[in-house]
Amino acid sequence: MGGLMRRPTIMDIARAAGVSKGAVSYALNGRPGVSQETRERILAIAHDLGWAPSSTARALSPGGRVGAFGLVIDRPARFLGVEPFFMQLVSGIEAELAATDTDLLLQVTDDRKAEAGVYRRWFAERRVDGVIIVDLRVDDPRVALVEEMPLPAVVLGGPQGGGSLSCLYTDDASSVREVVHYLAALGHRRVVRVAGPDEFVHTRDRTRAFEAAAAEAGLPGAVTVHADYTGESGARTTRRLLARADRPTALVYDNDLMAVAGLGVAREMGVDVPGQLSIVAWDDSVLCRLVHPALTAVARDVVAGGREVARMLAEAVQGKSVGSRETVRGELQPRGSTGPLTG
Amino acid sequence: MGGLMRRPTIMDIARAAGVSKGAVSYALNGRPGVSQETRERILAIAHDLGWAPSSTARALSPGGRVGAFGLVIDRPARFLGVEPFFMQLVSGIEAELAATDTDLLLQVTDDRKAEAGVYRRWFAERRVDGVIIVDLRVDDPRVALVEEMPLPAVVLGGPQGGGSLSCLYTDDASSVREVVHYLAALGHRRVVRVAGPDEFVHTRDRTRAFEAAAAEAGLPGAVTVHADYTGESGARTTRRLLARADRPTALVYDNDLMAVAGLGVAREMGVDVPGQLSIVAWDDSVLCRLVHPALTAVARDVVAGGREVARMLAEAVQGKSVGSRETVRGELQPRGSTGPLTG
DNA sequence: CATCGCCGCTTAACCGGTTCAGTATTCGAG
DNA sequence: CTCGAATACTGAACCGGTTAAGCGGCGATG
Known part of the structure; x- marks a missing residue:
């Protein structure tokens, strides 16, 4: 089994099927322009060859998506480690993303200037289709930044201070x-x-x-x-x-x-x-x-919040108008650490 | 300031500088082929335009790097959140990556089949230049998988069971x-x-x-x-x-x-x-x-381990032979929870 | 003075997809 | 039987970079 084989391209499929590159593209993307029979033949060949679309090539086409969302977490390493919130959030986001062939770029930074720099770079280098903003601050410069670029974004928090961005907020x-x-x-x-x-x-x-x-x-x-x-x-x-x-x-x-x-x-x-x-x-x-x-x-339910925010960003990236949404509010869970004063 | 402006490309720079695309590429990458004077003019224009290379376009060229490493963590969401180890590891990895314009793709999965699928997809879609393998298991199928593709990889753990892959291990x-x-x-x-x-x-x-x-x-x-x-x-x-x-x-x-x-x-x-x-x-x-x-x-020092493993993978991706390395061993930190038996 | 070689640049191909414009064939309607 | 339109494709351009090959002009060399 060819471990060292070159990754198959649509050109390989085209040759095997005896059709043109364009026809293969139509077939693989479920668009009209090829007969049912040819479509099936192409799909079968693609499957046999173990073909998968090159994300970089696909992203290069006009209007192409990169297939990645970005999340910047701005907390020093040593106490980030113990903060359960973020890992749960990440789990939720990825649970949602797994279905849509989108990846998550995670960046952990130490200071806010660096954080803004990451957004700028991700946009300029075309690394992500959109970003999730957490830990919203008062007069947060990130909001203006992504609005200006413009880079699709959803804020976890707000809705005050979220500007024109969609927010997922709790009461x-x-x-x-x-x-x-x-x-x-x-x-x-x-x-x-x-x-x-x-x-x-x-x-x-x-x-x-x-x-x-x-x-x-x-x-x-x-x-x-x-x-x-x-x-x-x-x-x-x-x-x-x-x-x-x-x-x-x-x-x-x-x-x-x-x-x-x-x-x-x-x-x-x-x-x-x-x-x-x-x-x-x-x-x-x-x-x-x-x-x-x-x-x-x-x-x-932080995991559910992560799922929801990922879903919202996916819609925003597709150009849909998302608006802000409210997520379920926190429920008080009484346990042993609270009670009436004794003695 | 043009928020809605198209991202500048090297073609824009070329036009502004009155030279060809190729010359701009040579200048921006510090390769010979342009005079010092032209090089500086091009760099100045690129800076003024706020140009940054499109990672997708760059990756598409033969031999091009994607500029991303992948890390899969295979633990259910609810107890992942509280495990400080991973976030510290991620922090360390990113501290090292920040300098090299490389991003980290993080994936959290629930089961091992899914984990292997992620590696396969990342390779097929050309999403990452290499991966970091953690939580090495006995007869780990991931080792054979990345060896076969082949996808550059470094194992955090081992060295037993790491196959031909480079390992960063502790005593x-x-x-x-x-x-x-x-x-x-x-x-x-x-x-x-x-x-x-x-x-x-x-x-x-x-x-x-x-x-x-x-x-x-x-x-x-x-x-x-x-x-x-x-x-x-x-x-x-x-x-x-x-x-x-x-x-x-x-x-x-x-x-x-x-x-x-x-x-x-x-x-x-x-x-x-x-x-x-x-x-x-x-x-x-x-x-x-x-x-x-x-x-x-x-x-x-998990953060330091993360840095080291990222450095090793960067070298492996560049085709260097890395070999396995040992990291500092854990130090016993005596505190209040240990002591002689009393009564 | 002819020639060689290097410098500084241009041209064009290429990476792997998407998509638009055009073309040959088939089919139904008049 | 003819015309128009839909169908099934092909060819080529394009996205934004990298890079091999080519080419004119100049200085050094024999």
Whole structure:
């Protein structure tokens, strides 16, 4: 079996079938212009030869697609590794892409300038048909950039700040409200939220919702403090909060990683969870169920979100007008880390 | 600024410079055939126009590179998300690739047949210049597959089972020995290793080394049990082991995720760590430092490994003979989860 | 002074597809 | 029987690069 054989081209098929290149192209793409009989003969030969279209040649034709989407993740390597969110997102995207013969180009960068550079390069070199934008920031320059090129794009987040781009967004506000009322009902009065950086659109949305819900539930002491999603920052922040005289009785974290770190700190400081402190995580992953007590969390279906965003981008690339869509909101998953104060 | 402008081509540059396409190509690629003066003029125009080579066109030329490497990860979505190893690996690979204008195609699949299909498709469609193979299995069919096509490839693992492919491997055996002797020195006699699936080459290597080291250290009760890297399986296995009458006093896990799960189980069962049970994790990530007590772990520099494997593949793609290389072995990082038995 | 060889460039072919314009053949309608 | 149109194809251009071959002009060499 010819391992070293040249990849077959449509010209090889044409010769074998005794027809022209063009006829083969029509046959293989299911377009009119060849008889049923010839079409079948060509398809059979293509199959026998193990032919597959050269993605590069196909992309070169006017109007041709490259068959790849791009995703840039802008987080330093060492804490990216533990963030379950992204891998789940990638899994979801690829589950959808697998059916459409599209590949995913993943790029992990350290800083935002580099990130913009990647989009520019992907566009200029014609590497991707479209990109997915995550971690939308306030006044995000990437939005203007892809709008200008223009490069088809879908934003996971928004819809505020997404400009003219299609967004796939969640109603975080109502999840926040659910969490706040849940904690209030358990008797908590001093609730602190350990959030991600303020520059992210979703962080601000949640902060606004958190303040509104706290006012609604009569929790005057509810405040938001900012960390950076890393376990280290979660631990540091928690340590500071628990050392205060009027230490909070409930902490709401913006991701699961900081919540796990917070739990470790509480244990280290001898603060009983949930007896003296309740902990809620945002983004439910295996992590929340591994630790003891298991963490109460706001569970979102990230994989499904990945699928949906990939589907939207596929439509956008085909020139369809996609618009923005809302995905299912996070559900509060009560577990052992929350409860009424005891003693 | 022309957002809607067509991407500039070398033909545009040629017209602006008043020379032919070929001259522009020579100039842009730093090859002889144009005068220094013309070369500089062409480069200036290219820069002004914001030109970048079309990767698809370039790849189409005989001998042309696509400018992309492929990586297939074969783990179901839900526990992939939490496995820090892969994201760190990806970060390392991309850190190296960034300099060479090469992109990474990432594919996450659910089963092995699909994985082989991805390699086949990538080759047939000419999507990648080479691939990185991870999670090498015993009699791995992927090795024969890429050898036959042939598709340049580098194996992360081996070198046994890597066939004629270049491998980047670690001396796991000596790390295993270090762990075993460390535990023996602490006074442990009943040491159990919770390993990954037996089908992985590195699992078998470690198992063999574990048995040898245990014999050497005089630990007759040292055995290996198999789990599947997920937190669930780690928890289940730990629960079973700790329920035994002659329960082990030390557990060595093949990844950090199972170790964290094991710690949670111990806590849940009222087994004090490290007073009654010592825990060692393989692969050190933030996870190990988040929990309390922090986990003693065998720390490997996965990011550096990613860089190295990318570098090797780049050389292999250029036709250089690469050979196999050894990367730095894991270092035991003692932390709070290990110690002598108390009471 | 004729010749050789190199420099600097142009021309054209090629990579592997897609697609448009044109052509020969068949078929139905008038 | 003739005309028009649909059918089934062919030939060639095109996408945006790379590269081998060719070619005029110039300087060095014999």
